[in-house]
Amino acid sequence: MNRTLVIGDIHGGCKALQQAIERAEVTSGDRLIFLGDYVDGWSESSEVIRYLIEISKTQDCIFIKGNHDAWCEDWLSAEQAPDMWLLSGGKRTVESYAGYSSEEMNVHLEFFQRMKNYYVDDQNKLFIHAGFASMHGPQKEVYSSNYRWDRTLWETAVAMDKKLTKNSELYPKRFLLYNEIYIGHTPTIEIGITTPAHKANIWNMDTGAAYTGALSIMDIDTKEFWQSDPLPSLYPNENGRN
Template sequence: MERTIVIGDIHGGLKALIQLLERIKITPQDRLIFLGDYVDGWSDSANVVTYLIELGKQNSCTFLRGNHDDLTHRWLKTGELNEQWLLHGGQSSMDAYRNFTKPEIETHINFFEQMLNYYIDKEKRLFVHAGFTNLHGPEQEYHNTGYYWDRTLWETALSLDTSLPREHDHYPARLKLFKEIFIGHTPTTRIKKDKPVNAANVWNVDTGAAFKGKLSAMEVRTKELWQSDPVFELYAEENGRN
Protein backbone atom coordinates (compact mmCIF):
# COMPACT_ATOMS: atom_id res chain seq x y z
CA MET A 1 0.00 0.00 0.00
CA GLU A 2 1.25 3.47 -0.84
CA ARG A 3 2.33 5.40 2.24
CA THR A 4 2.28 9.15 2.79
CA ILE A 5 5.05 10.04 5.20
CA VAL A 6 5.50 13.48 6.74
CA ILE A 7 8.98 14.44 7.97
CA GLY A 8 9.81 17.11 10.52
CA ASP A 9 12.44 19.86 10.68
CA ILE A 10 15.92 18.61 9.71
CA HIS A 11 18.13 21.65 10.45
CA GLY A 12 21.26 20.45 8.70
CA GLY A 13 21.19 16.99 10.30
CA LEU A 14 21.95 14.89 7.21
CA LYS A 15 23.19 11.95 9.30
CA ALA A 16 19.83 11.86 11.08
CA LEU A 17 17.89 12.13 7.81
CA ILE A 18 19.77 9.22 6.22
CA GLN A 19 19.31 7.13 9.36
CA LEU A 20 15.61 7.98 9.50
CA LEU A 21 14.96 7.08 5.86
CA GLU A 22 16.78 3.77 6.37
CA ARG A 23 14.52 3.00 9.32
CA ILE A 24 11.42 3.88 7.31
CA LYS A 25 12.62 1.63 4.47
CA ILE A 26 11.21 4.00 1.86
CA THR A 27 10.15 2.66 -1.52
CA PRO A 28 9.41 4.45 -4.83
CA GLN A 29 5.71 4.05 -4.02
CA ASP A 30 5.95 6.20 -0.89
CA ARG A 31 4.94 9.87 -0.90
CA LEU A 32 7.32 11.98 1.23
CA ILE A 33 6.22 15.37 2.53
CA PHE A 34 8.93 17.47 4.15
CA LEU A 35 7.73 20.21 6.49
CA GLY A 36 10.64 22.60 5.94
CA ASP A 37 13.64 23.97 7.84
CA TYR A 38 16.21 21.86 6.02
CA VAL A 39 19.04 24.22 6.95
CA ASP A 40 20.49 26.25 9.85
CA GLY A 41 21.73 24.06 12.66
CA TRP A 42 24.19 21.22 12.20
CA SER A 43 27.10 21.39 9.77
CA ASP A 44 25.41 19.56 6.88
CA SER A 45 22.87 22.22 5.86
CA ALA A 46 24.10 22.53 2.27
CA ASN A 47 24.60 18.76 2.04
CA VAL A 48 21.00 18.21 3.19
CA VAL A 49 19.78 20.33 0.28
CA THR A 50 21.95 18.40 -2.19
CA TYR A 51 20.63 15.13 -0.78
CA LEU A 52 17.00 16.26 -1.02
CA ILE A 53 17.44 17.43 -4.61
CA GLU A 54 18.67 13.94 -5.56
CA LEU A 55 15.98 12.25 -3.46
CA GLY A 56 13.31 14.23 -5.28
CA LYS A 57 14.52 12.81 -8.60
CA GLN A 58 13.92 9.25 -7.41
CA ASN A 59 10.91 9.56 -5.11
CA SER A 60 7.63 11.43 -4.94
CA CYS A 61 8.54 14.35 -2.67
CA THR A 62 6.82 17.56 -1.58
CA PHE A 63 9.15 20.18 -0.10
CA LEU A 64 7.53 22.88 2.03
CA ARG A 65 9.22 26.17 2.85
CA GLY A 66 10.37 26.87 6.40
CA ASN A 67 11.42 30.18 7.89
CA HIS A 68 15.07 29.11 7.96
CA ASP A 69 14.88 28.06 4.32
CA ASP A 70 13.51 31.47 3.40
CA LEU A 71 16.32 33.28 5.23
CA THR A 72 19.04 31.07 3.76
CA HIS A 73 17.54 31.47 0.29
CA ARG A 74 17.60 35.26 0.66
CA TRP A 75 21.25 35.17 1.64
CA LEU A 76 22.22 32.82 -1.21
CA LYS A 77 20.39 34.89 -3.82
CA THR A 78 21.04 38.47 -2.72
CA GLY A 79 23.59 38.37 0.09
CA GLU A 80 20.96 39.61 2.54
CA LEU A 81 22.16 39.13 6.12
CA ASN A 82 19.64 39.01 8.94
CA GLU A 83 21.26 39.44 12.34
CA GLN A 84 18.77 37.18 14.10
CA TRP A 85 19.27 34.56 11.40
CA LEU A 86 23.00 34.54 12.05
CA LEU A 87 22.37 34.00 15.76
CA HIS A 88 19.88 31.18 15.19
CA GLY A 89 21.72 28.87 12.84
CA GLY A 90 22.47 31.09 9.87
CA GLN A 91 26.20 31.08 10.48
CA SER A 92 26.25 27.29 10.21
CA SER A 93 24.63 27.53 6.77
CA MET A 94 27.09 30.18 5.64
CA ASP A 95 29.94 27.92 6.73
CA ALA A 96 28.34 24.91 4.99
CA TYR A 97 28.23 26.71 1.63
CA ARG A 98 31.80 27.94 1.82
CA ASN A 99 33.19 25.30 -0.56
CA PHE A 100 30.22 25.11 -2.92
CA THR A 101 30.69 26.26 -6.49
CA LYS A 102 28.55 28.94 -8.10
CA PRO A 103 26.69 26.37 -10.31
CA GLU A 104 25.97 24.24 -7.23
CA ILE A 105 24.62 27.26 -5.38
CA GLU A 106 22.44 28.19 -8.37
CA THR A 107 20.96 24.68 -8.30
CA HIS A 108 20.19 25.13 -4.60
CA ILE A 109 18.62 28.55 -5.18
CA ASN A 110 16.35 26.97 -7.76
CA PHE A 111 15.39 24.28 -5.23
CA PHE A 112 14.52 26.91 -2.61
CA GLU A 113 12.42 28.83 -5.14
CA GLN A 114 10.39 25.74 -6.03
CA MET A 115 9.38 24.99 -2.44
CA LEU A 116 5.67 25.21 -1.61
CA ASN A 117 4.22 27.37 1.15
CA TYR A 118 1.57 24.73 1.91
CA TYR A 119 0.06 21.59 0.49
CA ILE A 120 -3.49 20.21 0.76
CA ASP A 121 -4.08 16.58 -0.18
CA LYS A 122 -7.22 14.90 -1.52
CA GLU A 123 -8.27 13.89 2.00
CA LYS A 124 -8.41 17.54 3.09
CA ARG A 125 -5.23 17.33 5.12
CA LEU A 126 -3.08 20.46 5.29
CA PHE A 127 0.72 20.36 5.45
CA VAL A 128 2.45 23.63 6.32
CA HIS A 129 5.66 24.55 8.12
CA ALA A 130 4.15 26.83 10.74
CA GLY A 131 0.52 27.80 10.18
CA PHE A 132 -1.82 30.41 8.77
CA THR A 133 -3.98 33.14 10.28
CA ASN A 134 -6.81 33.75 7.82
CA LEU A 135 -10.09 32.21 9.01
CA HIS A 136 -10.99 31.35 5.40
CA GLY A 137 -7.91 29.20 4.93
CA PRO A 138 -4.30 29.43 3.75
CA GLU A 139 -5.37 30.34 0.21
CA GLN A 140 -6.57 33.67 1.62
CA GLU A 141 -3.49 34.42 3.72
CA TYR A 142 -2.51 38.09 3.47
CA HIS A 143 1.25 37.60 3.83
CA ASN A 144 3.33 34.62 2.76
CA THR A 145 5.46 34.83 5.89
CA GLY A 146 2.63 33.40 8.00
CA TYR A 147 3.06 30.00 6.40
CA TYR A 148 6.53 29.66 7.85
CA TRP A 149 6.49 31.98 10.90
CA ASP A 150 3.02 31.73 12.47
CA ARG A 151 2.79 30.09 15.90
CA THR A 152 -0.80 31.03 16.74
CA LEU A 153 -2.26 27.96 15.02
CA TRP A 154 -0.24 25.64 17.26
CA GLU A 155 -0.90 27.77 20.34
CA THR A 156 -4.63 27.69 19.59
CA ALA A 157 -4.64 23.91 19.22
CA LEU A 158 -2.66 23.43 22.42
CA SER A 159 -4.90 25.70 24.47
CA LEU A 160 -8.21 24.33 23.16
CA ASP A 161 -10.65 22.88 25.70
CA THR A 162 -10.73 19.19 24.73
CA SER A 163 -14.38 18.92 25.77
CA LEU A 164 -15.45 21.54 23.22
CA PRO A 165 -17.20 19.80 20.29
CA ARG A 166 -16.09 20.62 16.76
CA GLU A 167 -19.62 21.88 15.97
CA HIS A 168 -19.53 24.49 18.74
CA ASP A 169 -19.58 28.14 17.71
CA HIS A 170 -16.46 28.79 19.77
CA TYR A 171 -14.43 26.01 18.15
CA PRO A 172 -11.56 27.68 16.23
CA ALA A 173 -12.66 28.30 12.65
CA ARG A 174 -9.20 27.57 11.25
CA LEU A 175 -9.21 24.06 12.66
CA LYS A 176 -12.61 23.26 11.15
CA LEU A 177 -11.28 23.74 7.63
CA PHE A 178 -9.22 20.56 7.53
CA LYS A 179 -9.43 16.92 8.50
CA GLU A 180 -5.92 17.17 9.93
CA ILE A 181 -3.08 19.68 9.91
CA PHE A 182 0.59 18.69 10.00
CA ILE A 183 3.16 21.29 11.06
CA GLY A 184 6.73 21.75 12.27
CA HIS A 185 8.40 25.00 13.36
CA THR A 186 7.85 24.79 17.15
CA PRO A 187 9.81 21.93 18.75
CA THR A 188 7.70 19.61 20.89
CA THR A 189 10.67 19.46 23.24
CA ARG A 190 9.53 22.89 24.45
CA ILE A 191 6.64 21.10 26.17
CA LYS A 192 8.94 18.24 27.24
CA LYS A 193 7.75 15.80 24.58
CA ASP A 194 10.22 13.83 22.47
CA LYS A 195 7.65 12.53 19.96
CA PRO A 196 5.18 14.28 17.63
CA VAL A 197 2.31 15.84 19.58
CA ASN A 198 -1.36 15.88 18.63
CA ALA A 199 -3.56 18.76 19.81
CA ALA A 200 -7.11 19.02 18.42
CA ASN A 201 -6.61 17.99 14.77
CA VAL A 202 -3.07 19.41 14.57
CA TRP A 203 0.03 17.20 14.55
CA ASN A 204 3.35 18.85 15.36
CA VAL A 205 6.18 16.73 13.90
CA ASP A 206 9.12 18.97 14.90
CA THR A 207 10.74 17.01 17.72
CA GLY A 208 13.72 19.28 18.25
CA ALA A 209 16.32 17.89 15.83
CA ALA A 210 18.02 21.30 15.89
CA PHE A 211 18.69 20.95 19.60
CA LYS A 212 18.65 17.85 21.86
CA GLY A 213 15.82 16.03 20.07
CA LYS A 214 15.38 13.47 17.32
CA LEU A 215 14.29 13.77 13.71
CA SER A 216 10.81 12.31 13.31
CA ALA A 217 8.61 10.96 10.53
CA MET A 218 4.99 9.79 10.60
CA GLU A 219 2.68 7.94 8.22
CA VAL A 220 -0.30 10.25 8.01
CA ARG A 221 -3.02 7.59 7.89
CA THR A 222 -1.80 5.01 10.41
CA LYS A 223 0.31 7.38 12.55
CA GLU A 224 3.17 4.88 12.48
CA LEU A 225 6.20 6.71 13.86
CA TRP A 226 9.90 6.54 13.05
CA GLN A 227 12.71 8.51 14.71
CA SER A 228 16.44 8.96 14.35
CA ASP A 229 18.81 8.85 17.26
CA PRO A 230 19.09 12.18 19.10
CA VAL A 231 20.71 14.34 16.44
CA PHE A 232 23.21 15.96 18.78
CA GLU A 233 24.65 12.50 19.42
CA LEU A 234 25.19 12.01 15.68
CA TYR A 235 27.06 15.34 15.64
CA ALA A 236 28.82 14.92 18.97
CA GLU A 237 31.82 16.91 17.75
CA GLU A 238 29.70 20.01 17.18
CA ASN A 239 27.98 22.53 19.41
CA GLY A 240 25.31 23.11 16.74
CA ARG A 241 22.41 25.20 18.01
CA ASN A 242 22.18 23.65 21.50
Protein backbone atom coordinates (compact mmCIF):
# COMPACT_ATOMS: atom_id res chain seq x y z
CA MET A 1 0.00 0.00 0.00
CA ASN A 2 1.34 3.40 -0.95
CA ARG A 3 1.93 5.80 1.92
CA THR A 4 2.01 9.54 2.47
CA LEU A 5 5.08 10.42 4.49
CA VAL A 6 5.77 13.83 6.03
CA ILE A 7 9.33 14.99 6.73
CA GLY A 8 10.47 17.65 9.20
CA ASP A 9 13.11 20.38 8.99
CA ILE A 10 16.40 19.12 7.47
CA HIS A 11 18.74 22.12 7.85
CA GLY A 12 21.58 20.95 5.66
CA GLY A 13 21.73 17.43 7.08
CA CYS A 14 21.84 15.37 3.90
CA LYS A 15 23.24 12.33 5.72
CA ALA A 16 20.26 12.41 8.08
CA LEU A 17 17.80 12.78 5.20
CA GLN A 18 19.19 9.77 3.38
CA GLN A 19 19.29 7.75 6.60
CA ALA A 20 15.68 8.57 7.53
CA ILE A 21 14.41 7.73 4.04
CA GLU A 22 16.31 4.43 4.13
CA ARG A 23 14.95 3.55 7.59
CA ALA A 24 11.40 4.33 6.47
CA GLU A 25 11.96 1.98 3.51
CA VAL A 26 10.53 4.54 1.12
CA THR A 27 9.33 3.07 -2.17
CA SER A 28 8.65 4.76 -5.50
CA GLY A 29 4.91 4.61 -4.76
CA ASP A 30 5.10 6.68 -1.58
CA ARG A 31 4.22 10.36 -1.57
CA LEU A 32 6.70 12.56 0.32
CA ILE A 33 5.66 15.90 1.82
CA PHE A 34 8.54 18.05 3.02
CA LEU A 35 7.73 20.82 5.50
CA GLY A 36 10.60 23.17 4.63
CA ASP A 37 13.88 24.50 6.01
CA TYR A 38 16.05 22.32 3.81
CA VAL A 39 19.09 24.58 4.27
CA ASP A 40 21.09 26.42 6.94
CA GLY A 41 22.73 24.54 9.77
CA TRP A 42 24.92 21.59 8.83
CA SER A 43 27.42 21.68 5.97
CA GLU A 44 25.42 19.93 3.22
CA SER A 45 22.69 22.40 2.31
CA SER A 46 23.43 22.39 -1.42
CA GLU A 47 23.71 18.59 -1.31
CA VAL A 48 20.23 18.41 0.29
CA ILE A 49 18.75 20.49 -2.53
CA ARG A 50 20.56 18.45 -5.17
CA TYR A 51 19.30 15.22 -3.59
CA LEU A 52 15.72 16.48 -3.41
CA ILE A 53 15.78 17.58 -7.03
CA GLU A 54 16.93 14.11 -8.05
CA ILE A 55 14.37 12.15 -6.04
CA SER A 56 11.56 14.42 -7.25
CA LYS A 57 12.20 13.15 -10.76
CA THR A 58 10.96 9.68 -9.82
CA GLN A 59 9.00 10.28 -6.60
CA ASP A 60 5.72 12.08 -5.89
CA CYS A 61 7.01 14.98 -3.77
CA ILE A 62 5.53 18.16 -2.34
CA PHE A 63 7.94 20.81 -1.12
CA ILE A 64 6.79 23.48 1.34
CA LYS A 65 8.91 26.62 1.63
CA GLY A 66 10.39 27.50 5.03
CA ASN A 67 11.85 30.79 6.25
CA HIS A 68 15.41 29.60 5.70
CA ASP A 69 14.51 28.56 2.16
CA ALA A 70 13.13 32.04 1.44
CA TRP A 71 16.42 33.53 2.60
CA CYS A 72 18.41 31.15 0.41
CA GLU A 73 16.15 31.89 -2.56
CA ASP A 74 16.83 35.62 -2.15
CA TRP A 75 20.56 34.95 -2.10
CA LEU A 76 20.46 32.73 -5.18
CA SER A 77 18.35 35.24 -7.11
CA ALA A 78 19.93 38.54 -6.09
CA GLU A 79 22.91 37.64 -3.89
CA GLN A 80 21.16 39.20 -0.89
CA ALA A 81 22.80 37.90 2.28
CA PRO A 82 21.49 39.74 5.36
CA ASP A 83 23.47 39.32 8.55
CA MET A 84 20.47 37.72 10.24
CA TRP A 85 20.54 34.92 7.67
CA LEU A 86 24.31 34.46 7.72
CA LEU A 87 24.27 34.21 11.50
CA SER A 88 21.36 31.73 11.38
CA GLY A 89 23.15 29.11 9.32
CA GLY A 90 23.30 30.96 6.02
CA LYS A 91 27.08 31.29 6.07
CA ARG A 92 27.46 27.52 5.93
CA THR A 93 24.89 27.34 3.14
CA VAL A 94 26.85 29.87 1.07
CA GLU A 95 30.01 27.83 1.67
CA SER A 96 28.26 24.66 0.49
CA TYR A 97 27.74 26.25 -2.93
CA ALA A 98 31.44 26.85 -3.52
CA GLY A 99 32.38 25.45 -6.92
CA TYR A 100 28.84 25.38 -8.32
CA SER A 101 28.41 26.78 -11.81
CA SER A 102 25.87 29.53 -12.48
CA GLU A 103 23.80 26.98 -14.41
CA GLU A 104 23.68 24.62 -11.42
CA MET A 105 22.75 27.45 -9.08
CA ASN A 106 19.95 28.52 -11.42
CA VAL A 107 18.54 24.99 -11.30
CA HIS A 108 18.49 25.22 -7.51
CA LEU A 109 16.91 28.69 -7.64
CA GLU A 110 14.11 27.38 -9.85
CA PHE A 111 13.56 24.57 -7.34
CA PHE A 112 13.08 27.09 -4.52
CA GLN A 113 10.77 29.18 -6.69
CA ARG A 114 8.48 26.19 -7.30
CA MET A 115 7.98 25.46 -3.60
CA LYS A 116 4.50 25.84 -2.09
CA ASN A 117 3.51 28.12 0.78
CA TYR A 118 1.20 25.38 2.07
CA TYR A 119 -0.70 22.34 0.87
CA VAL A 120 -4.11 20.86 1.74
CA ASP A 121 -4.71 17.23 0.79
CA ASP A 122 -8.00 15.51 -0.13
CA GLN A 123 -8.56 14.56 3.53
CA ASN A 124 -8.50 18.22 4.59
CA LYS A 125 -5.08 17.94 6.20
CA LEU A 126 -2.93 21.07 6.09
CA PHE A 127 0.83 21.02 5.61
CA ILE A 128 2.60 24.31 6.32
CA HIS A 129 6.05 25.24 7.53
CA ALA A 130 5.21 27.40 10.54
CA GLY A 131 1.55 28.33 10.87
CA PHE A 132 -1.05 31.01 10.25
CA ALA A 133 -2.85 33.62 12.32
CA SER A 134 -6.11 34.15 10.43
CA MET A 135 -9.24 32.49 11.84
CA HIS A 136 -10.24 31.93 8.21
CA GLY A 137 -7.17 29.91 7.26
CA PRO A 138 -3.88 30.57 5.48
CA GLN A 139 -5.61 31.60 2.26
CA LYS A 140 -6.90 34.67 4.14
CA GLU A 141 -3.59 35.48 5.81
CA VAL A 142 -2.72 39.18 5.62
CA TYR A 143 1.01 38.58 5.83
CA SER A 144 2.25 35.69 3.68
CA SER A 145 5.45 35.62 5.75
CA ASN A 146 3.36 34.05 8.53
CA TYR A 147 3.37 30.79 6.55
CA ARG A 148 7.08 30.60 7.30
CA TRP A 149 7.37 32.45 10.63
CA ASP A 150 4.21 32.08 12.74
CA ARG A 151 4.67 30.33 16.08
CA THR A 152 1.32 31.22 17.62
CA LEU A 153 -0.40 28.15 16.16
CA TRP A 154 1.98 25.78 17.92
CA GLU A 155 2.25 27.87 21.09
CA THR A 156 -1.54 27.85 21.40
CA ALA A 157 -1.66 24.07 20.98
CA VAL A 158 1.04 23.52 23.60
CA ALA A 159 -0.63 25.87 26.10
CA MET A 160 -4.16 24.49 25.66
CA ASP A 161 -6.01 22.75 28.45
CA LYS A 162 -5.92 19.08 27.47
CA LYS A 163 -9.55 18.73 28.56
CA LEU A 164 -10.78 21.09 25.84
CA THR A 165 -12.79 19.37 23.12
CA LYS A 166 -13.70 20.57 19.67
CA ASN A 167 -17.21 21.30 20.95
CA SER A 168 -15.94 23.79 23.52
CA GLU A 169 -16.39 27.50 22.87
CA LEU A 170 -12.79 27.96 23.99
CA TYR A 171 -11.37 25.56 21.39
CA PRO A 172 -9.23 27.60 18.94
CA LYS A 173 -11.24 28.34 15.81
CA ARG A 174 -8.16 28.03 13.61
CA PHE A 175 -7.80 24.40 14.59
CA LEU A 176 -11.32 23.54 13.45
CA LEU A 177 -10.57 24.43 9.83
CA TYR A 178 -8.59 21.22 9.22
CA ASN A 179 -8.74 17.61 10.31
CA GLU A 180 -5.01 17.70 11.01
CA ILE A 181 -2.25 20.28 10.67
CA TYR A 182 1.40 19.36 10.09
CA ILE A 183 4.09 21.92 10.85
CA GLY A 184 7.81 22.32 11.41
CA HIS A 185 9.73 25.48 12.32
CA THR A 186 9.61 25.25 16.15
CA PRO A 187 11.79 22.40 17.45
CA THR A 188 9.97 19.93 19.70
CA ILE A 189 13.12 19.63 21.79
CA GLU A 190 12.22 23.06 23.21
CA ILE A 191 9.49 21.32 25.21
CA GLY A 192 11.58 18.24 25.96
CA ILE A 193 10.20 16.01 23.19
CA THR A 194 12.59 14.31 20.74
CA THR A 195 9.95 12.67 18.53
CA PRO A 196 7.08 14.08 16.42
CA ALA A 197 4.89 15.97 18.91
CA HIS A 198 1.09 15.85 18.88
CA LYS A 199 -0.90 18.68 20.49
CA ALA A 200 -4.62 19.13 19.77
CA ASN A 201 -4.89 18.31 16.06
CA ILE A 202 -1.40 19.57 15.25
CA TRP A 203 1.64 17.43 14.55
CA ASN A 204 5.01 19.15 14.88
CA MET A 205 7.63 17.34 12.80
CA ASP A 206 10.62 19.55 13.63
CA THR A 207 12.46 17.31 16.07
CA GLY A 208 15.53 19.53 16.34
CA ALA A 209 17.67 18.31 13.45
CA ALA A 210 19.26 21.76 13.26
CA TYR A 211 20.59 21.37 16.78
CA THR A 212 20.97 18.20 18.87
CA GLY A 213 17.98 16.25 17.62
CA ALA A 214 17.23 13.82 14.82
CA LEU A 215 15.40 14.17 11.51
CA SER A 216 11.94 12.58 11.53
CA ILE A 217 9.69 11.10 8.86
CA MET A 218 6.15 9.89 9.62
CA ASP A 219 3.31 8.00 7.95
CA ILE A 220 0.36 10.40 8.28
CA ASP A 221 -2.18 7.57 8.34
CA THR A 222 -0.64 5.14 10.83
CA LYS A 223 1.50 7.71 12.70
CA GLU A 224 4.43 5.29 12.60
CA PHE A 225 7.65 7.28 12.39
CA TRP A 226 11.33 6.79 11.74
CA GLN A 227 14.29 8.93 12.72
CA SER A 228 17.87 9.45 11.71
CA ASP A 229 20.65 9.37 14.24
CA PRO A 230 21.01 12.67 16.12
CA LEU A 231 22.65 15.11 13.74
CA PRO A 232 25.72 15.87 15.91
CA SER A 233 26.70 12.21 15.63
CA LEU A 234 26.48 12.37 11.83
CA TYR A 235 28.53 15.60 11.69
CA PRO A 236 30.92 15.18 14.62
CA ASN A 237 33.21 18.04 13.57
CA GLU A 238 30.42 20.59 13.25
CA ASN A 239 28.17 22.55 15.58
CA GLY A 240 24.96 22.82 13.55
CA ARG A 241 23.04 26.01 14.14
CA ASN A 242 24.28 28.06 17.07
